[in-house]
Amino acid sequence: MQPSAEANQRIARISAHLHPSNFQMEEGSNLRRANCRAKGGAPGFKVAILGAAGGIGQPLALLMKMNPLVSVLHLYDVVNAPGVTADVSHMDTGAVVRGFLGQPQLESALTGMDLVVIPAGVPRKPGMTRDDLFKINAGIVRTLCEGIAKCCPNAIVNLISNPVNSTVPIAAEVFKKAGTYDPKRLLGVTMLDVVRANTFVAEVLGLDPREVDVPVVGGHAGVTILPLLSQVKPPCSFTTEETEYLTNRIQNGGTEVVEAKAGAGSATLSMAYAAAKFADACLRGLRGDAGIVECSFVASQVTELPFFASKVRLGRTGAEEIYQLGPLNEYERVGLEKAKKELEGSIQKGVSFIRK
């Protein structure tokens, strides 16, 4: 049966609004229903995931598609973005999903985004440190951040790619160079350390992890991960043995997963959960919700270092307030000095990568 003149007109009207890159994965089709709805302006935020076809990217795409605060979800990767996009786009939740494949489509993926989440880059194998990933991931993060500076300079950026202690300074330098740097909008994702800390502390205390809140400060690698067990909520105390066990387990949580996966990568599922939780907090902040506080690795004056992870209050403009560390016990003070020593070198390495 021939489509009616009215239907043809409707299709032509909708097609005229669509960006050519959105057709990339649906050759032969004139109309993408998803785009029609996006054009209709469903309330919510526009979110891009860069590295969306990866071990973290895929479950993160699924979780963000389920988030009612997301109206448009852009999935970008240098491989396999079409398949992941087709798959996730069939979920009957509100967000409209669009896929973007390879560097020529990066700008389309980023234009108009409110939040950009970056899990792009290589993961560790057993025996590697996060810093061993610098060689490859530094360049990836630089390229992606150049795209952000050009196409969505006001977006909030959640940076997951390791080594976070260096990639966040890299991103800051790229944005400075482009004249778009707003420290409040650049957030290194350390949420997995908090998620792990809540889980392991709850195990020791015999509590439900959802009732536990452990601040984790410093950075995101080995001794730079500093859980503040003296500040756990609900208030509690630990023996020296428990403190040492918990601190070591939280600091080595990533390695525990890398070894268990035995060459098949690092944490992906718990990371996607943590990233989705953090992104949701950022979106609630953007919406104007009050009292959204999470730990993140940000530009900071809490210590003498230019970047440091601590509790931040998330609001309409990103990390609007950065909280001091609060009272530390002797064990934590020693840990803080160790953390700062290692962090200093990692931050400098990131800065020099762009400035050199």
Ligand SMILES: NC(=O)c1ccc[n+]([C@@H]2O[C@H](COP(=O)([O-])OP(=O)(O)OC[C@H]3O[C@@H](n4cnc5c(N)ncnc54)[C@H](O)[C@@H]3O)[C@@H](O)[C@H]2O)c1
């Ligand atoms: N911050 C954290 O707490 C945390 C936790 C876990 C993993 N990570 C880090 O996240 C990163 C990703 O881990 P994964 O397990 O998902 O790795 P993965 O290899 O499974 O996926 C990475 C994805 O990035 C894509 N990619 C590579 N270069 C790209 C580019 N230039 N542009 C866009 N996409 C690109 C790859 O194609 C791949 O799909 C690693 O660096 C890992 O160390 C961080």
Ligand SMILES: O=C(O)C[C@H](O)C(=O)O
């Ligand atoms: O450990 C890794 O390499 C990945 C990530 O940083 C983690 O903490 O799980």
